[in-house]
Each structure stands twice: as C-alpha cells, then as structure tokens.
Amino acid sequence: MSGINVYAHYKCEGDYPDLDYAGAAKRLAQAVSCKTIDRGENTEQAPFDDLHALVRSSYPHIMASSAFEEVGRNLLITCPGSDPVLPCVLLLAHQDVVPVVPGTEEEWLHGAFSGDMDEAHIWGRGTLDIKDMLMGELEALEYLLARGEKPRRCVVFAFGADEETASAGATRLSALLAERGMHAAWLLDEGTTTMVDGAIWGAPGRVLTDICISQKGYLDLRLEAKGGGGHSSNPFGGTSLERLCDGISRLSKARPAPELTPIVRDTFRTLAPRIAEEPLRTLVKDVDANAEKIACLAAGRRELYPFVATTMAVDMLEGGSATPNVMPGDVSATVNFRLLPGTTAGDVLAWAEHALLGTGITVHVAHATPAGRIDSTEGAGYAEVAEALEHFYGGVEVVPSFVCGGTDAIRYERICDSILRVIPFRPTPEEATGVHGVNERISRQTYAQGIRVLVRLLERTIL
Numbered sequence: 001m002s003g004i005n006v007y008a009h010y011k012c013e014g015d016y017p018d019l020d021y022a023g024a025a026k027r028l029a030q031a032v033s034c035k036t037i038d039r040g041e042n043t044e045q046a047p048f049d050d051l052h053a054l055v056r057s058s059y060p061h062i063m064a065s066s067a068f069e070e071v072g073r074n075l076l077i078t079c080p081g082s083d084p085v086l087p088c089v090l091l092l093a094h095q096d097v098v099p100v101v102p103g104t105e106e107e108w109l110h111g112a113f114s115g116d117m118d119e120a121h122i123w124g125r126g127t128l129d130i131k132d133m134l135m136g137e138l139e140a141l142e143y144l145l146a147r148g149e150k151p152r153r154c155v156v157f158a159f160g161a162d163e164e165t166a167s168a169g170a171t172r173l174s175a176l177l178a179e180r181g182m183h184a185a186w187l188l189d190e191g192t193t194t195m196v197d198g199a200i201w202g203a204p205g206r207v208l209t210d211i212c213i214s215q216k217g218y219l220d221l222r223l224e225a226k227g228g229g230g231h232s233s234n235p236f237g238g239t240s241l242e243r244l245c246d247g248i249s250r251l252s253k254a255r256p257a258p259e260l261t262p263i264v265r266d267t268f269r270t271l272a273p274r275i276a277e278e279p280l281r282t283l284v285k286d287v288d289a290n291a292e293k294i295a296c297l298a299a300g301r302r303e304l305y306p307f308v309a310t311t312m313a314v315d316m317l318e319g320g321s322a323t324p325n326v327m328p329g330d331v332s333a334t335v336n337f338r339l340l341p342g343t344t345a346g347d348v349l350a351w352a353e354h355a356l357l358g359t360g361i362t363v364h365v366a367h368a369t370p371a372g373r374i375d376s377t378e379g380a381g382y383a384e385v386a387e388a389l390e391h392f393y394g395g396v397e398v399v400p401s402f403v404c405g406g407t408d409a410i411r412y413e414r415i416c417d418s419i420l421r422v423i424p425f426r427p428t429p430e431e432a433t434g435v436h437g438v439n440e441r442i443s444r445q446t447y448a449q450g451i452r453v454l455v456r457l458l459e460r461t462i463l
C-alpha cells in the first residue's frame with residue numbers, strides 16, 4: 001500500500017493559476033500554530049480565539065457578505081446566495097486537533113504547533129486532520145468571491161471545536177441550523193485521507209479514491225462476573241476471573257459474522273470490470289448472489305476486514321486478585337465494537353448475551369454511537385464530488401465506501417440527506433501516517449491540489 005505514488009496521479013495543476021497558493025500555505029501554517037486542543041472543561045480558550053481571529057482577518061470577501069457566529073467555541077459562517085429557494089451547501093471541518101502523543105515529542109522534526117514551513121511542506125498537528133480542510137474550504141470560496149462571482153446557492157461553514165472528543169459542538173450547530181429550518185442539499189466532511197491500492201480489492205494496478213456515504217458505529221460492552229473472594233485452597237466452581245475469561249473466549253470464537261453492506265456491494269460492483277484476481281473476478285460478476293462468499297474472502301484480508309465486519313476488540317480487564325492465595329472479587333472486561341452501517345448496538349448486545357448464556361456473566365452497554373445512515377451514490381453532490389476528484393486525480397477509480405472511525409457528519413443527518421465524507425487533499429500513504437501520529441505535515445503541492453478540487457466543486461454547484 002505504501003507503494004502508491006500519489007503525486008503521479010495529480011493533474012490539471014495549472015488550473016486557477018491566479019489563486020494565491022503561497023498565501024494559502026502561510027494561512028494554513030498560522031492556523032496550525034493555534035494549539036486548539038479540546039480538553040473538556042479544561043480547554044484553553046485563547047487558541048480557539050486566535051483561530052477565529054485568523055479566519056476573520058484572512059478571508060475579507062467571505063466576511064463582507066457572511067454572518068460570522070461563534071457558538072461557544074464552534075464556528076458558523078453563513079454566506080447567503082442570491083437564490084434563497086436553493087438549498088444550501090454545508091462545508092464541515094473541525095477546529096480541534098489531538099495532542100502530541102506523550103513520549104514522541106523528540107521525534108518531531110518541527111514543533112507540532114510551530115507552524116513551520118519549508119520548500120515542500122507545511123508542518124504540524126492539524127495539517128492533515130483537518131485544518132487543511134477548514135482553511136481550504138474558506139480559500140476556495142474566497143477565491144471565487146474575489147474573482148467577482150455571485151453564488152446563487154448559500155454556503156454554510158460549520159466548524160465544531162471538539163470532534164476528537166465529545167463531538168458536542170457538531171450536535172449543537174446542527175440543532176441550531178435545524179431550529180432555523182435549514183436543510184442542506186449535501187454536505188462535505190472528512191473521510192479517507194489517502195488513495196488506496198486497488199490490489200487489496202483484487203484490482204491490482206488500479207488506484208482507488210473513495211467517497212464515504214456512511215460511517216461505522218461505536219459500542220463498548222462491559223462484561224461482569226461476580227466473585228466473593230475467599231481462600232484459593234477451595235476454588236470449587238471456578239473463580240470469577242475464570243468465568244470472565246470463558247465468556248471472552250466464547251465471544252472470540254463466535255465473532256460477528258462478516259457481511260456485505262449495500263455500500264461494499266456497490267464498491268465491488270463499481271470495481272468489477274477491474275478485478276483481475278480469482279476467485280473474486282468470477283464472484284463479483286453477481287455480487288448479490290455471491291455476497292456471503294465475497295464477504296468471507298474479504299474478511300480474510302487485513303485491509304478489507306473492517307469493511308465487511310462489525311469488529312470486536314477485547315481491550316480492558318479490571319479486577320483480579322492482588323495475591324495468588326486469594327480468589328478475586330468482581331471482575332469485568334470492556335469489549336469495543338465498531339458497528340457496520342445497518343447494525344445496531346442492540347443487535348450486538350443480543351448477540352453477546354446469546355453467546356454468554358449460562359456463564360453467569362452480565363453484559364451492558366457502557367457507551368454507544370450508532371452507525372451512520374447509508375446515503376446514496378445517486379444523492380445530491382455525489383456526482384459533482386466524483387467529477388472534481390477525477391478531474392484533478394488522473395487514473396483513479398472513485399468508489400463509494402464508509403468511514404471506519406467517527407466524524408462530526410453523523411450529527412447532521414436530520415438536516416441533510418446526502419452526507420459526503422471525502423477529503424479533497426490526497427497525501428502519500430507515508431505522509432498520512434502523521435494523522436494522530438508523528439511529524440504530521442502536508443506538502444504544498446497536496447494543499448494546492450485539494451484547494452483546486454474544492455474550487456471546481458463549488459464552481460459547479462453554487463454558482
């Protein structure tokens with residue numbers, strides 16, 4: 001996968017030669033130097049204020065015609081169109097970034113919040129997740145307005161301040177927009193970061209880029225086994241820890257069965273003519289009839305596994321005795337699931353309870369976020385986003401997919417029927433390891449190209 005030369009797919013880099021790419025890079029670097037980390041009640045306000053001030057001062061044409069609202073630390077910027085009948089376009093991004101992973105400070109070649117730039121890259125936390133999108137979306141509209149365009153369609157920027165933690169900002173902004181009776185034609189939010197080698201889908205030599213039309217859900221199940229302690233010389237019936245381990249082992253053996261959601265069926269259908277590898281090549285000739293076989297095959301590949309399974313990770317054990325001659329009291333385990341679109345927390349709870357029947361272990365939901373709604377590739381904006389990606393990234397297959405983590409977008413389902421999670425910026429797989437990792441950076445070339453994608457997308461949808 002690391003073999004993809006993303007830059008070999010860049011094309012039409014001469015479009016919009018009058019866009020101020022050097023200035024855009026500098027503004028992104030300034031945004032990165034705002035240390036906008038959400039720490040709940042202990043969040044530092046000043047970096048968010050600095051970022052808001054930067055946005056206000058950097059985009060004069062947008063600010064001249066838009067309403068700029070600070071909703072707590074969240075931002076809402078509404079740029080009205082000339083035709084109020086047209087539903088608006090919603091452009092999302094989050095302001096917050098994750099902290100530097102403790103212990104990795106020394107590995108950073110440039111300070112994570114230095115906003116350093118060199119000839120090739122803009123460095124720091126947020127350059128890929130996701131201040132590139134936040135600033136890039138503004139750059140695109142600013143460019144069109146500065147060129148004298150008068151958009152017919154309203155554009156709303158909604159920038160939450162706590163996507164990496166509670167995602168409460170997105171909930172709040174969405175509620176506010178709903179209160180105002182707003183319904184967006186489509187929205188853009190973050191999705192997959194880089195391009196994907198088609199080989200993992202059985203289409204070697206092809207490069208894929210995806211538009212995510214759903215996202216996986218999140219579920220923590222807590223398993224508990226009661227124990228009364230006592231001397232270990234008579235462990236008649238087994239200890240609580242043994243019963244808990246037995247339960248975990250039952251879940252591991254059962255595992256939620258792989259399945260092909262409608263989205264992955266679509267991915268395989270889109271790729272079918274390109275799939276060269278047997279037995280996939282034959283199976284994808286009729287995806288629906290062979291769905292089970294395809295799902296099992298895909299589940300055997302590390303990269304595809306999360307796309308065809310509600311995954312299960314046994315992550316935490318609590319309890320246990322402090323000494324070997326005393327039996328444990330109550331012990332518990334927390335198991336994390338990532339729910340396929342279409343699978344609910346209730347489905348998995350029922351599955352786990354069934355697998356644990358007779359063990360005496362109790363199960364309850366500790367935390368859950370539902371999977372996203374499955375939107376349509378026929379929905380508003382999808383074709384235009386695909387067109388813009390194809391225009392600037394040559395020789396790539398645009399396929400529908402879903403996000404395996406969570407994003408703010410799910411909070412907007414009630415005010416938008418077409419949620420498109422796609423990052424217009426395509427760094428190399430190597431650069432993409434900086435996301436939540438070390439040496440996060442974006443090349444000037446990648447940043448400029450992503451802005452071009454956004455300009456073209458807006459040109460063709462709001463003017």
Ligand SMILES: [Zn+2]
Nearest residue numbers: 129130163190
């Ligand atoms: Zn993000």
